[in-house]
Amino acid sequence: MKKSTTLTAALLAVIVLVGVATWQLLALQTAGQETSRPPQSAKEVSINGAGATFPFPLIDKWSSEYHKTHPNVKINYQPIGSGGGQRAHIERTVHFAASDAPLSEEQLQKAPSTLHIPITIGSVVVIYNLPDVPKGLNFSGEALAKIFLGEIKKWSDPAIVALNPGVQLPDEEIVVVHRSDSSGTTYVFTDYLSAVSQEWKERVGKGTAVKWPAPRSLGAKGNDGVAALVKQTPYSIGYVEFTYAMKTGLPCGKVMNAAGEYVEPSIESVKKAVEYAAIELPRGDESWSKVSIVQSVVHNAQAKGAYPITSFSYVIVYKELSVLPGMDKATAEALVHFLWWCVHDGQKYAAELYYVPLPSNVVRLNEDTLRMITFNGQRVLGGLRG
Amino acid sequence: MTELREWFRRLKDKLVHILVYLALIAALTPLFSVLWEVFRRGISAINLDFFVKPTPAVGEVGGGVANAIQGTLITIGLASLIGVPIGIITGMFLSEYSETRLSSFVRLFNELLNGMPSIVIGLFAYALIATKIGFSVTAASFALALIMIPIVSRATEEALKLVPATIREAALALGMPRWKTAIFVALRGARKAVATGVLLAMARIAGESAPVLVTMGYWKWWFTGFDRPVAYLALNIFLFAKSPFENWIALAWGSALILVVIILGINVIVRLLMREKSL
Amino acid sequence: MADSGRASQNHTFFPKASSNGKGKLKVFLIGDKAFKVFTAVVASSTFLIIGLMVYYLYLGSWPSIEKFGMGFAVGIEWNPVKGVFGALPLILGTLVTSAIALLIALPVSLGVALALSEYMPKKLSDIFSFFVELLAAVPSVVYGLWGIYVLIPFLREAIYPSIKSSLGFLPFFSGPIYGGGVLTAGLLLAIMITPIMSAIMRDLFILTPSALKEAAIALGATKWEAIRTMMSYARSGIIAATILGLGRAMGEAMAVTMVIGNRFQLLPSSLFDAWYTMAAILANEFIEAIDHLHISALINVGLLLLVINLVVLICARLVIWRHLKAVGGIMRE
Numbered sequence: 001m002k003k004s005t006t007l008t009a010a011l012l013a014v015i016v017l018v019g020v021a022t023w024q025l026l027a028l029q030t031a032g033q034e035t036s037r038p039p040q041s042a043k044e045v046s047i048n049g050a051g052a053t054f055p056f057p058l059i060d061k062w063s064s065e066y067h068k069t070h071p072n073v074k075i076n077y078q079p080i081g082s083g084g085g086q087r088a089h090i091e092r093t094v095h096f097a098a099s100d101a102p103l104s105e106e107q108l109q110k111a112p113s114t115l116h117i118p119i120t121i122g123s124v125v126v127i128y129n130l131p132d133v134p135k136g137l138n139f140s141g142e143a144l145a146k147i148f149l150g151e152i153k154k155w156s157d158p159a160i161v162a163l164n165p166g167v168q169l170p171d172e173e174i175v176v177v178h179r180s181d182s183s184g185t186t187y188v189f190t191d192y193l194s195a196v197s198q199e200w201k202e203r204v205g206k207g208t209a210v211k212w213p214a215p216r217s218l219g220a221k222g223n224d225g226v227a228a229l230v231k232q233t234p235y236s237i238g239y240v241e242f243t244y245a246m247k248t249g250l251p252c253g254k255v256m257n258a259a260g261e262y263v264e265p266s267i268e269s270v271k272k273a274v275e276y277a278a279i280e281l282p283r284g285d286e287s288w289s290k291v292s293i294v295q296s297v298v299h300n301a302q303a304k305g306a307y308p309i310t311s312f313s314y315v316i317v318y319k320e321l322s323v324l325p326g327m328d329k330a331t332a333e334a335l336v337h338f339l340w341w342c343v344h345d346g347q348k349y350a351a352e353l354y355y356v357p358l359p360s361n362v363v364r365l366n367e368d369t370l371r372m373i374t375f376n377g378q379r380v381l382g383g384l385r386g
Numbered sequence: 387m388t389e390l391r392e393w394f395r396r397l398k399d400k401l402v403h404i405l406v407y408l409a410l411i412a413a414l415t416p417l418f419s420v421l422w423e424v425f426r427r428g429i430s431a432i433n434l435d436f437f438v439k440p441t442p443a444v445g446e447v448g449g450g451v452a453n454a455i456q457g458t459l460i461t462i463g464l465a466s467l468i469g470v471p472i473g474i475i476t477g478m479f480l481s482e483y484s485e486t487r488l489s490s491f492v493r494l495f496n497e498l499l500n501g502m503p504s505i506v507i508g509l510f511a512y513a514l515i516a517t518k519i520g521f522s523v524t525a526a527s528f529a530l531a532l533i534m535i536p537i538v539s540r541a542t543e544e545a546l547k548l549v550p551a552t553i554r555e556a557a558l559a560l561g562m563p564r565w566k567t568a569i570f571v572a573l574r575g576a577r578k579a580v581a582t583g584v585l586l587a588m589a590r591i592a593g594e595s596a597p598v599l600v601t602m603g604y605w606k607w608w609f610t611g612f613d614r615p616v617a618y619l620a621l622n623i624f625l626f627a628k629s630p631f632e633n634w635i636a637l638a639w640g641s642a643l644i645l646v647v648i649i650l651g652i653n654v655i656v657r658l659l660m661r662e663k664s665l
Numbered sequence: 666m667a668d669s670g671r672a673s674q675n676h677t678f679f680p681k682a683s684s685n686g687k688g689k690l691k692v693f694l695i696g697d698k699a700f701k702v703f704t705a706v707v708a709s710s711t712f713l714i715i716g717l718m719v720y721y722l723y724l725g726s727w728p729s730i731e732k733f734g735m736g737f738a739v740g741i742e743w744n745p746v747k748g749v750f751g752a753l754p755l756i757l758g759t760l761v762t763s764a765i766a767l768l769i770a771l772p773v774s775l776g777v778a779l780a781l782s783e784y785m786p787k788k789l790s791d792i793f794s795f796f797v798e799l800l801a802a803v804p805s806v807v808y809g810l811w812g813i814y815v816l817i818p819f820l821r822e823a824i825y826p827s828i829k830s831s832l833g834f835l836p837f838f839s840g841p842i843y844g845g846g847v848l849t850a851g852l853l854l855a856i857m858i859t860p861i862m863s864a865i866m867r868d869l870f871i872l873t874p875s876a877l878k879e880a881a882i883a884l885g886a887t888k889w890e891a892i893r894t895m896m897s898y899a900r901s902g903i904i905a906a907t908i909l910g911l912g913r914a915m916g917e918a919m920a921v922t923m924v925i926g927n928r929f930q931l932l933p934s935s936l937f938d939a940w941y942t943m944a945a946i947l948a949n950e951f952i953e954a955i956d957h958l959h960i961s962a963l964i965n966v967g968l969l970l971l972v973i974n975l976v977v978l979i980c981a982r983l984v985i986w987r988h989l990k991a992v993g994g995i996m997r998e
Binding site: 621 | 696701704711714722724725773777783798809810890912913916917947948951967971975
Binding site: 050078080081083084087088091093173175180182209216218219221232233234236 | 745746813817818821840841843844926927928939949952953955956
């Protein structure tokens, strides 16, 4: 009996080993198919970024796609919220940070020579979970402010009913869902609420983290957390970046713009907002704290078809990369090339993820900004294209 | 009067009888629900892609957990390399010298280590290792090894106890030194039981996600070195479960199914083996 | 620590003197000595580990300890941006969720243990014991996953509304229901600690001398009354099992953070409200914390959890030792 058990054990071990080997071969085979093999001289580089969840789906897509053509470069991005990204940038614990809120003057003091690079344009949409209500509920700025202030408590409130004639709204309490972490999405949304409601502006104001006045509200971490919570909680309302609503199948509300129209968020309506915004954009190395598409569009009665809650999303980096501990020339070059790729080739992935590609003037602005980046005093991108 | 009391006593007896079975049903219902749901929702996520493709980007169709399976195997391997020898040697000490003061202390501390929250063990590994070399497989394996040690040690000690004294005495009578007896006779005789203990310890750490979270974090690529993180299946479930993306949620259920099948499978096999061993 | 009686292990056993006499004897003794020392050193690493754990967690918490001192344990604000941290709500959350878990798990585990040891025929009992043990092997993330997508919707649709409508006048049940929260976390914890507690209690009941029960039955007691006599005998063992369950409940991070709602507040508005525990905040915030004070505050929470957990485990051990002394060492725990 002893012999047969050892035999079976050995046989089992061989089968397992063969199985694992085949599996690894298969897996690495498919991995191999996905990468085109560039010259092997390229060094293994790991780039670390952290920040907003707003552009995360796009950055995630970029890191996968870029890796296919540059398999030696791994981009690790931690979606911890704009506030986390800003802090990481100030504390120099990441190579690049992402934030939907530009750095404030105060933060710029702590992180001099910061470059802002808008990498995409997105929008903040209102999502809700009403089981029997069709998509596209209408909201006005005032109504939204009152809901999030906790003054409108039920879905059946006359204010909401008036905006949506013919829709059966349930007599249930509204569960307000907001961000529990420091968030650029919150910054954009509260920027909008402050613009459309004097009461909101005075009582709450705008910021990456505010005191949410609605008494029965729930907080979630990240855009994904808010989306998940709204998805799981009947009669809830929340705000997320557009992609999260589309990718999770949650209905978006139509928001009234200054032209009096109820606009549904879409690539076109967001594009229109950017066009009508026509803001003077500062140089990459200047302060962007006053830049706000929302402010430029929200009171513009000529902005037909524009979706008002629209915003840039930024990558912030230091002009002189050697200030980051552990940074070397190879990583610096890889980072800048990656960012160059993002604002050019990367833009073609924006639309399928419901982001708006950057208009050409912004791309040109970014090219100038990227050319400013140096490592140990030397420009990383020599000439026209590095 | 006594009849009423009598009736009351019988009633209480019957009541307890029912309550006790209700408790059993209450305890087992969640188990069956968990197993059923994991099977039902996980099976639809499983296809060939699931096993050969790495983590997909958010919202992308396809993709799988291949890198997580690889990462889990590597991490468990390294953890076992550290934890199993220490556990076995500790178990040998406890069984050979079980009357000493030291062994009471060791047993006590083994018990404390066993009952420690795994996330705290992870924090320790973070403070000790990850602060020096960063989030890495090494740090995670160290934390997992710490979890394995008490399990393997206990199993070894119990296994060695079952080796009949006559075999030991025969070896000693033939002139074998005590230490050789302990290793080549006792341990050898107990190797099946020790192996099952090791398997159980591996199954246990395969399901641990808290210590891995704080020593390694998430990783979407393949293995790139012991000083970097890798993808860990149990941890991926945590990440995917909380997300709102359908493709990730599906991967969570699929991963849960694989994990449950493997872990419960090992537990079942081990128990069957132990059963045929006892007498 | 009663040994199973393999007395031969402790005799200093000298081999027969061979023709080499002294020389070979010395070699044997050195080998044995070396083995003893080597295994003892390796085995002692366990308390080295626990000691190191406390030390390193203390080191890691230093910025937080320096800034907040003992006040950390009674602080009620948690604000990474402002740099203010306090752990009292977390401690309360941990205690309350564990208490709820025990309130549910204790009677259920007792029932299960009795069913398996007293009421079921051996063959059936073996099969069902096996299932109960399987419960213990399911990973916590899987419980958490099931908690989010199965338990929460079930409680939200089918159970909580009825509780609220009947008991809603009590402050515990008067808040809005969103599915997760304190009660849900307590329930999930109860499900997770029941298998361990039942297993310990079942073994305990099997090992109590049947003489007690038989005597009671001989005197005309019902089965339940006979069991009650056993209970007073087994009381310390039950307490020890409960304490161990408590320890496990307090340390559970993943499953709790997935269903409790993760809201830092001193007190929840009701049992249906979200809250936070020590282990949950570690799972939720640790890898995203960037600033050193924040990280050290989290490690400080970990240190608190470690200390509380050690105290609980030692209490359990003391209870078991007292019990063993009282019953004269018949039982091996």
